[in-house]
Amino acid sequence: MNILLIGSGGREHALAWKLAESRLLTSDGGNFYAAPGNPGIADHALCVTLDTSDHAAVIAFCQEKTIGLVVVGPEVPLVAGLGDDLRAEGIAMFGPGKAAAQLEGSKGFTKDLCERAGIPTAGYVRARSFEEARDALANFKPPFVLKADGLAAGKGVVISETREAALVTLRDMFGGRFGQAGAEVVIEEFMEGEEVSFFALTDGTAILPIGTAQDHKRVGEGDTGPNTGGMGAYSPAPVLTGALQEQVMEETIRPTVDTLREEGMPYSGVLYAGLMLTSDGPKLIEYNARFGDPECQVLMMRLEADLGELLLACANGSLGEWSEAKLSNKTALTVVMAAKGYPATPEKGGTIELGEAEANGTKVFHAGTKLNGASLVANGGRVLNVTATGANVTEAKAMAYQAVDAIKFESGFCRRDIGWREVVRETP
Ligand code: AMP
Ligand code: GLY
Numbered sequence: 001m002n003i004l005l006i007g008s009g010g011r012e013h014a015l016a017w018k019l020a021e022s023r024l025l026t027s028d029g030g031n032f033y034a035a036p037g038n039p040g041i042a043d044h045a046l047c048v049t050l051d052t053s054d055h056a057a058v059i060a061f062c063q064e065k066t067i068g069l070v071v072v073g074p075e076v077p078l079v080a081g082l083g084d085d086l087r088a089e090g091i092a093m094f095g096p097g098k099a100a101a102q103l104e105g106s107k108g109f110t111k112d113l114c115e116r117a118g119i120p121t122a123g124y125v126r127a128r129s130f131e132e133a134r135d136a137l138a139n140f141k142p143p144f145v146l147k148a149d150g151l152a153a154g155k156g157v158v159i160s161e162t163r164e165a166a167l168v169t170l171r172d173m174f175g176g177r178f179g180q181a182g183a184e185v186v187i188e189e190f191m192e193g194e195e196v197s198f199f200a201l202t203d204g205t206a207i208l209p210i211g212t213a214q215d216h217k218r219v220g221e222g223d224t225g226p227n228t229g230g231m232g233a234y235s236p237a238p239v240l241t242g243a244l245q246e247q248v249m250e251e252t253i254r255p256t257v258d259t260l261r262e263e264g265m266p267y268s269g270v271l272y273a274g275l276m277l278t279s280d281g282p283k284l285i286e287y288n289a290r291f292g293d294p295e296c297q298v299l300m301m302r303l304e305a306d307l308g309e310l311l312l313a314c315a316n317g318s319l320g321e322w323s324e325a326k327l328s329n330k331t332a333l334t335v336v337m338a339a340k341g342y343p344a345t346p347e348k349g350g351t352i353e354l355g356e357a358e359a360n361g362t363k364v365f366h367a368g369t370k371l372n373g374a375s376l377v378a379n380g381g382r383v384l385n386v387t388a389t390g391a392n393v394t395e396a397k398a399m400a401y402q403a404v405d406a407i408k409f410e411s412g413f414c415r416r417d418i419g420w421r422e423v424v425r426e427t428p
Contacts, residue, residue: 001025002065003308005034005045006052006082007073010336010367010385011293013040014300015073015307017363020044022308024069033065039376040366052077055085062091069094069312075290078269079105079151094311096289099265103256104289107147107156107186114284117255121284122276123189130174133185137166145188148173150181155227159190193278194421195285196240197295200253200273201310204266206320207257208310209245211302211327212237213295214421219343221417228343229382232418234333234393235298239277239421248275248282256287268314294334297365297385301332333396334387335404337414339368342381350378350411362388362403383412393422 001024005016016034019025025032037047051057053076062070070086072078072095081098095101102109108126113119122145127133137144144166148156156178160166173185199210213235219225240248252273260267272288272295291299300307304326313319339346346368354376357364365387368380386403390396397419404414 001028001030001068003030003032004062004065004067004070005032005037005041005073006070006077007034008036008038008041009073009293010365010382011291011296012073013038013365013367014297014385015071015291016041016044017365018300018303018307019071022306024306024308024312030068031065033067038366039369039371040364052082053080055082058082059086059089059091062086063089067091069308069315071095071311073290075101075104075151075288078289092312092315094315095269096267097265100260100267101289103267103271103287105151106149107286108149108184110287111186113256113259117259119252119255119284120281122191125187127185127187128183130170133170133174133187134167136187137163137170140187140189143190145190146170146173147186147188148178148181149184149186150178152178152181156181191276191278191283191285193276194239196237196275196277197292198240198245198248198253198273198275199291199295199299200249200271201314201319201325202257202267202269202271203314203317203319204257204261204268205317206322207249207253208319208322208325209249210270210325211235211299212240212245213292213298214239215292215295216415216418221415226343228338230292230294231336231338231415232334233292233295233298234331234396234419234422235295235302236331237422238425240275240282244277244282248273252282252284268317294336294385297334297387298332299327301363301387301389302327302330304328328389330389330391331393331396332387332389333393333400333419334365334385335400335414335418336367336382337384337386337404337407337409337412338382339378339380340411340413346378346381347411348378350409352376352378352383352412353408355406355408357386357403357406359406360388360399360402362386362399364403364407378409378411383409392426393419394426397423
Protein backbone atom coordinates (compact mmCIF):
# COMPACT_ATOMS: atom_id res chain seq x y z
CA MET A 1 0.00 0.00 0.00
CA ASN A 2 1.17 3.55 -0.65
CA ILE A 3 1.19 5.92 2.32
CA LEU A 4 1.33 9.71 2.63
CA LEU A 5 2.50 11.29 5.89
CA ILE A 6 1.79 14.99 6.45
CA GLY A 7 4.09 17.05 8.66
CA SER A 8 7.72 17.99 9.19
CA GLY A 9 8.60 17.77 12.88
CA GLY A 10 10.13 15.31 15.30
CA ARG A 11 6.72 13.74 15.83
CA GLU A 12 6.48 12.99 12.12
CA HIS A 13 10.05 11.63 12.00
CA ALA A 14 9.11 9.19 14.77
CA LEU A 15 5.91 8.22 12.91
CA ALA A 16 7.86 7.81 9.65
CA TRP A 17 10.45 5.61 11.36
CA LYS A 18 7.74 3.24 12.64
CA LEU A 19 5.60 3.39 9.50
CA ALA A 20 8.62 2.46 7.36
CA GLU A 21 8.71 -0.98 9.01
CA SER A 22 4.94 -1.52 8.73
CA ARG A 23 3.69 -4.55 6.82
CA LEU A 24 1.46 -2.12 4.91
CA LEU A 25 4.60 -0.94 3.12
CA THR A 26 6.89 -3.95 3.32
CA SER A 27 4.41 -6.62 2.18
CA ASP A 28 3.97 -5.17 -1.30
CA GLY A 29 6.82 -2.68 -1.63
CA GLY A 30 4.42 0.26 -1.35
CA ASN A 31 5.67 3.80 -1.78
CA PHE A 32 5.99 6.05 1.24
CA TYR A 33 5.68 9.82 0.73
CA ALA A 34 6.01 12.67 3.24
CA ALA A 35 4.84 16.25 2.73
CA PRO A 36 6.95 18.19 3.35
CA GLY A 37 9.06 15.92 5.59
CA ASN A 38 12.56 16.81 6.83
CA PRO A 39 16.09 15.38 6.44
CA GLY A 40 15.41 12.68 9.06
CA ILE A 41 12.13 11.65 7.46
CA ALA A 42 13.94 11.51 4.10
CA ASP A 43 15.72 8.37 5.36
CA HIS A 44 12.36 6.57 5.23
CA ALA A 45 10.09 8.40 2.79
CA LEU A 46 10.21 10.37 -0.41
CA CYS A 47 9.73 14.00 0.63
CA VAL A 48 7.41 15.93 -1.66
CA THR A 49 6.21 19.52 -1.88
CA LEU A 50 2.47 19.71 -1.42
CA ASP A 51 0.39 22.60 -0.11
CA THR A 52 -1.62 20.72 2.51
CA SER A 53 -3.98 23.65 3.02
CA ASP A 54 -5.07 23.08 -0.60
CA HIS A 55 -7.29 20.04 -0.08
CA ALA A 56 -7.95 19.60 -3.80
CA ALA A 57 -4.19 19.36 -4.36
CA VAL A 58 -3.86 16.73 -1.62
CA ILE A 59 -6.74 14.73 -3.14
CA ALA A 60 -5.17 14.95 -6.61
CA PHE A 61 -1.83 13.74 -5.22
CA CYS A 62 -3.50 10.82 -3.42
CA GLN A 63 -5.38 9.80 -6.55
CA GLU A 64 -2.33 10.07 -8.79
CA LYS A 65 -0.16 8.04 -6.40
CA THR A 66 -2.98 5.67 -5.32
CA ILE A 67 -2.46 6.45 -1.65
CA GLY A 68 -4.12 3.88 0.61
CA LEU A 69 -3.59 5.75 3.88
CA VAL A 70 -2.94 9.39 4.76
CA VAL A 71 -1.44 10.00 8.21
CA VAL A 72 -1.67 13.57 9.51
CA GLY A 73 0.77 14.63 12.23
CA PRO A 74 -0.17 18.21 13.17
CA GLU A 75 -3.52 19.68 14.22
CA VAL A 76 -3.98 22.44 11.66
CA PRO A 77 -5.02 20.21 8.70
CA LEU A 78 -7.38 18.29 11.02
CA VAL A 79 -9.13 21.40 12.29
CA ALA A 80 -9.33 22.65 8.68
CA GLY A 81 -11.31 19.54 7.70
CA LEU A 82 -8.78 17.72 5.50
CA GLY A 83 -10.16 14.43 6.86
CA ASP A 84 -13.70 15.17 5.64
CA ASP A 85 -12.51 16.16 2.18
CA LEU A 86 -10.30 13.08 1.77
CA ARG A 87 -12.95 10.70 3.08
CA ALA A 88 -15.52 12.22 0.72
CA GLU A 89 -13.23 10.98 -2.07
CA GLY A 90 -12.91 7.53 -0.51
CA ILE A 91 -9.35 8.12 0.70
CA ALA A 92 -8.57 6.64 4.14
CA MET A 93 -7.08 9.12 6.60
CA PHE A 94 -5.82 8.75 10.15
CA GLY A 95 -7.19 11.69 12.11
CA PRO A 96 -10.58 13.20 12.92
CA GLY A 97 -12.73 15.30 10.64
CA LYS A 98 -13.49 18.94 11.26
CA ALA A 99 -16.42 18.49 13.67
CA ALA A 100 -14.60 16.07 15.98
CA ALA A 101 -11.29 17.98 15.71
CA GLN A 102 -13.02 20.81 17.57
CA LEU A 103 -11.88 18.86 20.64
CA GLU A 104 -8.57 20.60 19.98
CA GLY A 105 -9.78 23.51 17.85
CA SER A 106 -12.18 24.97 20.41
CA LYS A 107 -11.63 24.83 24.16
CA GLY A 108 -15.24 25.92 24.72
CA PHE A 109 -16.49 23.02 22.58
CA THR A 110 -14.54 20.58 24.75
CA LYS A 111 -15.73 22.10 28.01
CA ASP A 112 -19.36 21.93 26.86
CA LEU A 113 -18.86 18.30 25.79
CA CYS A 114 -17.40 17.49 29.22
CA GLU A 115 -20.45 19.04 30.83
CA ARG A 116 -22.89 17.07 28.64
CA ALA A 117 -21.02 13.81 29.17
CA GLY A 118 -20.22 14.30 32.88
CA ILE A 119 -16.44 14.20 32.34
CA PRO A 120 -14.34 15.42 35.30
CA THR A 121 -12.72 18.78 34.47
CA ALA A 122 -12.33 22.29 35.89
CA GLY A 123 -15.43 24.49 36.24
CA TYR A 124 -15.61 27.10 33.49
CA VAL A 125 -17.41 29.95 31.77
CA ARG A 126 -17.30 30.83 28.05
CA ALA A 127 -17.18 34.56 27.33
CA ARG A 128 -17.64 36.23 23.96
CA SER A 129 -16.78 39.81 24.97
CA PHE A 130 -14.53 41.59 27.44
CA GLU A 131 -17.53 42.75 29.45
CA GLU A 132 -18.93 39.21 29.72
CA ALA A 133 -15.52 37.91 30.79
CA ARG A 134 -15.03 40.70 33.35
CA ASP A 135 -18.39 39.96 34.94
CA ALA A 136 -17.75 36.20 34.94
CA LEU A 137 -14.38 36.69 36.67
CA ALA A 138 -16.26 37.69 39.84
CA ASN A 139 -17.28 34.04 40.26
CA PHE A 140 -13.68 32.75 40.21
CA LYS A 141 -10.87 32.79 42.77
CA PRO A 142 -7.20 33.47 41.89
CA PRO A 143 -5.13 32.19 40.22
CA PHE A 144 -7.29 32.86 37.16
CA VAL A 145 -6.97 30.51 34.20
CA LEU A 146 -7.73 32.34 30.94
CA LYS A 147 -7.77 30.55 27.60
CA ALA A 148 -8.19 31.80 24.06
CA ASP A 149 -10.80 29.48 22.60
CA GLY A 150 -9.11 28.60 19.29
CA LEU A 151 -5.79 27.24 18.10
CA ALA A 152 -2.94 29.41 19.37
CA ALA A 153 0.09 27.16 18.82
CA GLY A 154 0.16 26.22 22.51
CA LYS A 155 0.40 29.83 23.67
CA GLY A 156 -3.28 30.59 24.26
CA VAL A 157 -3.37 29.88 28.01
CA VAL A 158 -2.53 32.59 30.55
CA ILE A 159 -2.63 32.08 34.31
CA SER A 160 -3.02 35.39 36.17
CA GLU A 161 -2.35 35.70 39.88
CA THR A 162 -4.49 38.80 40.47
CA ARG A 163 -7.80 40.13 39.20
CA GLU A 164 -6.01 43.23 37.83
CA ALA A 165 -3.58 41.09 35.81
CA ALA A 166 -6.47 38.93 34.60
CA LEU A 167 -8.33 41.99 33.34
CA VAL A 168 -5.24 43.15 31.44
CA THR A 169 -4.94 39.69 29.85
CA LEU A 170 -8.62 39.59 28.94
CA ARG A 171 -8.35 43.04 27.32
CA ASP A 172 -5.38 41.74 25.35
CA MET A 173 -7.16 38.58 24.27
CA PHE A 174 -10.30 40.37 23.13
CA GLY A 175 -8.03 43.06 21.63
CA GLY A 176 -6.67 40.53 19.15
CA ARG A 177 -3.46 39.20 20.77
CA PHE A 178 -4.34 35.72 19.52
CA GLY A 179 -6.25 36.86 16.44
CA GLN A 180 -9.46 34.96 15.76
CA ALA A 181 -8.49 32.33 18.35
CA GLY A 182 -9.16 34.92 21.08
CA ALA A 183 -12.55 36.06 19.82
CA GLU A 184 -13.94 33.84 22.57
CA VAL A 185 -12.30 33.16 25.94
CA VAL A 186 -12.77 30.34 28.43
CA ILE A 187 -12.25 31.16 32.11
CA GLU A 188 -11.53 28.10 34.25
CA GLU A 189 -11.17 27.10 37.83
CA PHE A 190 -7.50 26.52 38.73
CA MET A 191 -6.69 22.84 39.31
CA GLU A 192 -3.85 21.80 41.55
CA GLY A 193 -1.83 18.64 40.95
CA GLU A 194 0.70 16.92 38.72
CA GLU A 195 0.16 16.89 34.95
CA VAL A 196 0.30 13.74 32.88
CA SER A 197 -0.79 12.72 29.38
CA PHE A 198 -2.81 9.72 28.26
CA PHE A 199 -3.09 8.58 24.63
CA ALA A 200 -5.78 6.42 23.08
CA LEU A 201 -6.47 5.32 19.51
CA THR A 202 -10.08 5.12 18.39
CA ASP A 203 -12.05 4.44 15.24
CA GLY A 204 -15.11 6.17 16.66
CA THR A 205 -16.32 3.16 18.63
CA ALA A 206 -13.45 0.88 19.70
CA ILE A 207 -10.74 2.40 21.89
CA LEU A 208 -7.18 1.21 22.54
CA PRO A 209 -4.87 2.92 25.02
CA ILE A 210 -1.48 3.67 23.48
CA GLY A 211 0.52 4.83 26.46
CA THR A 212 1.14 7.53 28.99
CA ALA A 213 3.77 10.26 29.03
CA GLN A 214 4.92 13.28 30.94
CA ASP A 215 6.00 16.40 29.11
CA HIS A 216 8.19 19.35 30.22
CA LYS A 217 6.57 22.48 28.83
CA ARG A 218 8.77 25.24 30.27
CA VAL A 219 11.99 26.19 28.53
CA GLY A 220 14.16 26.25 31.68
CA GLU A 221 15.39 23.69 34.18
CA GLY A 222 13.18 23.14 37.21
CA ASP A 223 10.19 24.05 35.00
CA THR A 224 10.96 27.77 34.82
CA GLY A 225 10.70 30.38 32.05
CA PRO A 226 8.24 30.65 29.17
CA ASN A 227 6.10 27.81 27.85
CA THR A 228 7.27 25.90 24.78
CA GLY A 229 5.89 23.09 22.65
CA GLY A 230 7.73 20.72 25.00
CA MET A 231 11.41 20.36 25.93
CA GLY A 232 11.38 16.65 26.64
CA ALA A 233 9.17 13.76 27.68
CA TYR A 234 9.22 10.23 28.96
CA SER A 235 6.92 7.22 28.73
CA PRO A 236 5.42 5.46 30.58
CA ALA A 237 4.55 7.95 33.30
CA PRO A 238 4.13 5.67 36.36
CA VAL A 239 2.32 8.44 38.23
CA LEU A 240 -0.70 7.50 36.09
CA THR A 241 -1.05 4.03 37.61
CA GLY A 242 -2.95 1.19 35.95
CA ALA A 243 -5.94 1.88 38.19
CA LEU A 244 -5.91 5.59 37.31
CA GLN A 245 -5.66 4.73 33.60
CA GLU A 246 -8.77 2.58 33.91
CA GLN A 247 -10.52 5.44 35.68
CA VAL A 248 -9.53 7.83 32.85
CA MET A 249 -10.79 5.35 30.25
CA GLU A 250 -14.15 4.99 32.03
CA GLU A 251 -14.74 8.58 33.14
CA THR A 252 -13.13 10.54 30.32
CA ILE A 253 -12.11 8.72 27.14
CA ARG A 254 -15.09 6.36 26.73
CA PRO A 255 -17.73 9.09 27.35
CA THR A 256 -15.92 11.40 24.93
CA VAL A 257 -15.86 8.84 22.10
CA ASP A 258 -19.45 7.69 22.75
CA THR A 259 -20.90 11.20 23.03
CA LEU A 260 -19.20 12.40 19.84
CA ARG A 261 -20.42 9.35 17.94
CA GLU A 262 -23.97 9.62 19.30
CA GLU A 263 -24.05 13.29 18.38
CA GLY A 264 -23.07 12.58 14.79
CA MET A 265 -19.42 13.65 14.87
CA PRO A 266 -17.56 10.37 15.30
CA TYR A 267 -13.90 10.77 16.26
CA SER A 268 -11.27 8.62 14.60
CA GLY A 269 -7.59 9.07 15.26
CA VAL A 270 -5.63 9.54 18.46
CA LEU A 271 -7.06 11.25 21.50
CA TYR A 272 -4.39 12.97 23.54
CA ALA A 273 -5.78 13.81 26.96
CA GLY A 274 -3.85 16.30 29.10
CA LEU A 275 -4.78 15.45 32.68
CA MET A 276 -4.33 16.98 36.11
CA LEU A 277 -3.98 14.48 38.94
CA THR A 278 -5.97 16.36 41.56
CA SER A 279 -6.87 15.23 45.08
CA ASP A 280 -10.30 14.35 43.58
CA GLY A 281 -8.77 12.13 40.90
CA PRO A 282 -7.68 12.77 37.31
CA LYS A 283 -9.39 15.71 35.61
CA LEU A 284 -9.17 16.71 31.97
CA ILE A 285 -7.14 19.86 31.26
CA GLU A 286 -7.50 19.69 27.51
CA TYR A 287 -7.70 17.39 24.51
CA ASN A 288 -5.47 17.37 21.47
CA ALA A 289 -6.60 15.67 18.28
CA ARG A 290 -3.11 14.39 17.36
CA PHE A 291 -0.07 12.82 18.95
CA GLY A 292 1.98 15.05 21.25
CA ASP A 293 5.33 16.37 20.12
CA PRO A 294 7.69 15.19 21.68
CA GLU A 295 5.42 12.63 23.44
CA CYS A 296 4.96 10.73 20.16
CA GLN A 297 8.71 10.13 19.97
CA VAL A 298 8.76 8.24 23.26
CA LEU A 299 5.58 6.32 22.44
CA MET A 300 7.00 5.21 19.07
CA MET A 301 10.24 4.18 20.75
CA ARG A 302 8.17 1.73 22.85
CA LEU A 303 5.60 0.61 20.27
CA GLU A 304 5.90 -3.05 19.29
CA ALA A 305 2.65 -3.34 17.33
CA ASP A 306 2.54 -2.50 13.62
CA LEU A 307 1.89 1.26 13.52
CA GLY A 308 0.62 1.32 9.94
CA GLU A 309 -1.93 -1.45 10.59
CA LEU A 310 -3.09 0.26 13.78
CA LEU A 311 -3.58 3.64 12.11
CA LEU A 312 -5.35 2.05 9.14
CA ALA A 313 -7.69 0.25 11.56
CA CYS A 314 -8.58 3.63 13.11
CA ALA A 315 -9.20 5.07 9.65
CA ASN A 316 -11.37 2.21 8.34
CA GLY A 317 -13.30 1.38 11.49
CA SER A 318 -11.75 -2.01 12.27
CA LEU A 319 -9.95 -1.18 15.51
CA GLY A 320 -12.42 -3.47 17.33
CA GLU A 321 -10.45 -6.43 15.90
CA TRP A 322 -7.45 -5.41 18.00
CA SER A 323 -7.05 -6.42 21.63
CA GLU A 324 -4.13 -4.09 22.40
CA ALA A 325 -1.55 -1.73 20.96
CA LYS A 326 1.51 -3.52 22.29
CA LEU A 327 4.17 -1.36 23.92
CA SER A 328 7.43 -2.54 25.46
CA ASN A 329 7.83 -2.32 29.23
CA LYS A 330 10.95 -0.23 28.79
CA THR A 331 11.00 3.45 29.59
CA ALA A 332 11.75 5.85 26.77
CA LEU A 333 12.94 9.40 27.34
CA THR A 334 13.53 12.18 24.84
CA VAL A 335 15.54 15.35 25.23
CA VAL A 336 14.70 18.24 22.91
CA MET A 337 17.72 20.14 21.60
CA ALA A 338 16.50 23.59 20.62
CA ALA A 339 18.15 26.52 18.86
CA LYS A 340 19.36 29.30 21.18
CA GLY A 341 16.68 31.95 21.49
CA TYR A 342 13.81 29.43 21.45
CA PRO A 343 10.90 29.91 22.09
CA ALA A 344 11.08 33.65 21.23
CA THR A 345 13.53 33.99 18.32
CA PRO A 346 15.46 30.79 17.60
CA GLU A 347 18.76 31.20 15.79
CA LYS A 348 18.63 29.61 12.36
CA GLY A 349 21.43 28.02 10.40
CA GLY A 350 23.63 26.70 13.22
CA THR A 351 25.57 23.62 12.13
CA ILE A 352 24.91 20.21 13.65
CA GLU A 353 27.18 17.17 13.75
CA LEU A 354 25.43 14.08 15.02
CA GLY A 355 28.71 12.14 15.39
CA GLU A 356 28.26 8.84 17.23
CA ALA A 357 25.07 9.93 18.99
CA GLU A 358 23.13 6.88 17.85
CA ALA A 359 25.91 4.42 18.72
CA ASN A 360 24.32 3.28 22.01
CA GLY A 361 20.92 2.46 20.51
CA THR A 362 19.65 5.99 20.94
CA LYS A 363 17.46 7.49 18.18
CA VAL A 364 17.94 11.07 17.10
CA PHE A 365 14.70 12.34 15.57
CA HIS A 366 14.94 15.42 13.39
CA ALA A 367 12.53 18.25 14.16
CA GLY A 368 13.67 21.60 12.73
CA THR A 369 16.65 20.64 10.58
CA LYS A 370 17.56 21.10 6.95
CA LEU A 371 20.43 20.23 4.69
CA ASN A 372 22.68 23.03 3.56
CA GLY A 373 24.69 21.29 0.87
CA ALA A 374 26.07 18.28 2.71
CA SER A 375 25.79 19.77 6.19
CA LEU A 376 22.91 19.54 8.57
CA VAL A 377 21.77 22.89 10.00
CA ALA A 378 19.14 24.16 12.43
CA ASN A 379 15.96 25.32 10.78
CA GLY A 380 13.49 25.86 13.57
CA GLY A 381 12.98 26.27 17.31
CA ARG A 382 13.05 22.65 18.36
CA VAL A 383 15.77 21.01 16.29
CA LEU A 384 16.53 17.46 17.48
CA ASN A 385 14.85 14.93 19.78
CA VAL A 386 17.44 12.66 21.34
CA THR A 387 15.53 9.58 22.43
CA ALA A 388 16.75 6.61 24.45
CA THR A 389 15.34 3.67 26.36
CA GLY A 390 16.21 2.09 29.70
CA ALA A 391 14.79 -0.01 32.51
CA ASN A 392 13.50 3.14 34.20
CA VAL A 393 13.61 6.93 33.78
CA THR A 394 16.99 7.25 35.51
CA GLU A 395 18.58 4.80 33.04
CA ALA A 396 16.87 6.15 29.94
CA LYS A 397 17.85 9.67 30.98
CA ALA A 398 21.53 8.72 31.36
CA MET A 399 21.53 7.12 27.88
CA ALA A 400 19.80 10.10 26.28
CA TYR A 401 22.22 12.66 27.75
CA GLN A 402 25.19 10.49 26.76
CA ALA A 403 23.95 10.84 23.18
CA VAL A 404 23.24 14.57 23.61
CA ASP A 405 26.86 15.01 24.67
CA ALA A 406 28.06 13.27 21.50
CA ILE A 407 26.27 15.86 19.33
CA LYS A 408 28.03 19.05 18.21
CA PHE A 409 25.45 21.82 17.99
CA GLU A 410 27.02 25.02 19.25
CA SER A 411 24.02 27.23 18.69
CA GLY A 412 21.74 24.77 20.46
CA PHE A 413 20.75 24.07 24.05
CA CYS A 414 18.68 21.61 26.03
CA ARG A 415 17.31 21.13 29.53
CA ARG A 416 19.45 18.76 31.60
CA ASP A 417 16.65 17.68 33.93
CA ILE A 418 14.14 15.88 31.72
CA GLY A 419 12.30 13.28 33.78
CA TRP A 420 13.20 14.92 37.10
CA ARG A 421 9.90 14.20 38.87
CA GLU A 422 10.22 10.50 38.20
CA VAL A 423 13.98 10.43 38.90
CA VAL A 424 13.19 11.80 42.38
CA ARG A 425 10.59 9.06 42.89
CA GLU A 426 13.01 6.39 41.63
CA THR A 427 15.82 7.54 43.93
CA PRO A 428 15.76 5.48 47.16
P1 AMP B 1 -3.65 23.78 27.82
O1 AMP B 1 -3.13 24.41 26.55
O2 AMP B 1 -5.14 23.88 27.99
O3 AMP B 1 -3.08 22.42 28.07
O4 AMP B 1 -3.01 24.63 28.99
C1 AMP B 1 -1.62 24.84 29.05
C2 AMP B 1 -1.15 24.65 30.46
O5 AMP B 1 -1.83 25.54 31.35
C3 AMP B 1 -1.45 23.27 31.02
O6 AMP B 1 -0.48 22.35 30.63
C4 AMP B 1 -1.45 23.53 32.49
O7 AMP B 1 -0.13 23.61 32.98
C5 AMP B 1 -2.06 24.90 32.59
N1 AMP B 1 -3.50 24.83 32.83
C6 AMP B 1 -4.48 24.81 31.92
N2 AMP B 1 -5.69 24.74 32.48
C7 AMP B 1 -5.48 24.72 33.81
C8 AMP B 1 -6.34 24.68 34.95
N3 AMP B 1 -7.68 24.67 34.83
N4 AMP B 1 -5.78 24.65 36.17
C9 AMP B 1 -4.44 24.69 36.31
N5 AMP B 1 -3.59 24.76 35.29
C10 AMP B 1 -4.08 24.77 34.04
N1 GLY C 1 4.05 18.53 23.82
C1 GLY C 1 2.77 19.14 23.90
C2 GLY C 1 1.96 19.04 22.69
O1 GLY C 1 2.27 18.34 21.74
O2 GLY C 1 0.91 19.67 22.66
